Amino acid sequence: MPSNHKDDEFEELPEPAVSPLEEEAIRWLVRLTSGEANAAEKAQFERWSNQSPEHREALRNARQLWASLEGVLAEPQEEIPPAVVAKKPVEAPSRRSSVFRYFALAASLLLGAGVAYQSLHDWRHDFVTATGRQEHIKLADNSTVTLNTDTAIDVQYSSLERRIVLARGEAFFDVTHNPELPFIVKAGEGEVRVLGTAFSVRKDGDQLLVTVERGRVEVRAGADFVVLTPNQQVRFNGGVLREAQVIDSHSQLAWRRGRLIIEDQPLSQVISELDRYHPGMFVVTNDAVGSRRVNAVIDLAHIDDWLAALGDSQPIELHRYGFVTVIR
Incomplete structure (x- = not known):
C-alpha cells in the first residue's frame, strides 16, 4: 500500500494554543497521578498551586479537563452506513465536534507530558526501549x-x-x-x-x-x-x-518477528494491543465498531497503513487529532 495513502484516510487538525501555565498544570497532574510522586514533590506542588490566582485557575481548568476527558472520548457515536461514509461531504465542525476535538488534543498534551516524564526517569533502568522499538x-x-x-x-x-x-x-x-x-x-x-x-x-x-x-x-x-x-x-x-x-507460542510471540497475529478478536481489543506499539493514543468511540471480530496479520512497522486499509473495507471512520486517533 502506498505510504501516503493514510494521509487521505486520516483527518489532520491543528492543535489549539495552550498557555505555558496550563501546560505546567497538566504536567503536575500527570506527575501526581503517576503513583511515584514523593512527599517533597507534593509539597512543591502545593507551593506552585498557591503562587497566584492564575496558578489556581490553571489547575482548576486542568482538573476539570482531566475529569471530563474520559467521558467525552467514550461518548457513543451514531453508526454510519458504508454508503454514507463513502459519500458524506465535509461539513463545518459542530459545537460538539469542536469540544471533542479540544479534549482529544488535550489528551495528546497529557500523553506527551507523560512520555516526557517517563523518559526523564528511564535512566534508572539498565535497558529501556521506546514505544514501537525492540x-x-x-x-x-x-x-x-x-x-x-x-x-x-x-x-x-x-x-x-x-x-x-x-x-x-x-x-x-x-x-x-x-x-x-x-x-x-x-x-x-x-x-x-x-x-x-x-x-x-x-x-x-x-x-x-x-x-x-x-x-x-x-x-x-x-x-x-x-x-x-x-x-x-x-x-x-x-x-x-x-x-x-x-x-500457540509461535503466534503469541510473533512480535519478535515484527508481526501481530490476530485470531477472531474484537476490534477494541486489537486496538488496545496496537496502542502499545504506536506513539500516540487510539480511541474507539463506537461500541458496534469495537465489537467487530477481526482476523489479521499486522505489520507492526505499518500500523497506520493497516488501519487505513481497514477503513477502506469496513464502515469505519478514522480521524486524527494531534496524537489521538479516533476510530468510530
Missing part, C-alpha cells in the same frame, strides 16, 4: 533478552543467582543452561524461575503474563506456583495466579 541484548552468561515495545529491565547478576527485574513491558528470554546458577525474572509480585529455557514475561501494571516457548519454568506468586511447559501460558492478576492455558 532491542536484542546479550547478557554476561550468554543468555539473551529481546525487549519488546516500551520495556524496562534491570540486570542483577551475583555469585548466587542471575536475576532480572522487569519494571514494565515485555521481554523474551533465551536462557543459557546452568543448574548451579538459577535464572530468576522478578516482575511485580510474580517471580519466574528457570534453568535453561526460552520464554516471555509481560507486565502491565500489576498484571503478569508468562508464555513458554521451550523448556520448563516455574511461576510463583506468594505461596502459589505453577510449572509451565512449551506452548503454555499463565496469568497473574488481582493477587491470583490463574490456571495455565494451552496456546
Whole structure:
C-alpha cells in the first residue's frame, strides 16, 4: 500500500494554543497521578498551586479537563452506513465536534507530558526501549533478552543467582543452561524461575503474563506456583495466579518477528494491543465498531497503513487529532 495513502484516510487538525501555565498544570497532574510522586514533590506542588490566582485557575481548568476527558472520548457515536461514509461531504465542525476535538488534543498534551516524564526517569533502568522499538541484548552468561515495545529491565547478576527485574513491558528470554546458577525474572509480585529455557514475561501494571516457548519454568506468586511447559501460558492478576492455558507460542510471540497475529478478536481489543506499539493514543468511540471480530496479520512497522486499509473495507471512520486517533 502506498505510504501516503493514510494521509487521505486520516483527518489532520491543528492543535489549539495552550498557555505555558496550563501546560505546567497538566504536567503536575500527570506527575501526581503517576503513583511515584514523593512527599517533597507534593509539597512543591502545593507551593506552585498557591503562587497566584492564575496558578489556581490553571489547575482548576486542568482538573476539570482531566475529569471530563474520559467521558467525552467514550461518548457513543451514531453508526454510519458504508454508503454514507463513502459519500458524506465535509461539513463545518459542530459545537460538539469542536469540544471533542479540544479534549482529544488535550489528551495528546497529557500523553506527551507523560512520555516526557517517563523518559526523564528511564535512566534508572539498565535497558529501556521506546514505544514501537525492540532491542536484542546479550547478557554476561550468554543468555539473551529481546525487549519488546516500551520495556524496562534491570540486570542483577551475583555469585548466587542471575536475576532480572522487569519494571514494565515485555521481554523474551533465551536462557543459557546452568543448574548451579538459577535464572530468576522478578516482575511485580510474580517471580519466574528457570534453568535453561526460552520464554516471555509481560507486565502491565500489576498484571503478569508468562508464555513458554521451550523448556520448563516455574511461576510463583506468594505461596502459589505453577510449572509451565512449551506452548503454555499463565496469568497473574488481582493477587491470583490463574490456571495455565494451552496456546500457540509461535503466534503469541510473533512480535519478535515484527508481526501481530490476530485470531477472531474484537476490534477494541486489537486496538488496545496496537496502542502499545504506536506513539500516540487510539480511541474507539463506537461500541458496534469495537465489537467487530477481526482476523489479521499486522505489520507492526505499518500500523497506520493497516488501519487505513481497514477503513477502506469496513464502515469505519478514522480521524486524527494531534496524537489521538479516533476510530468510530
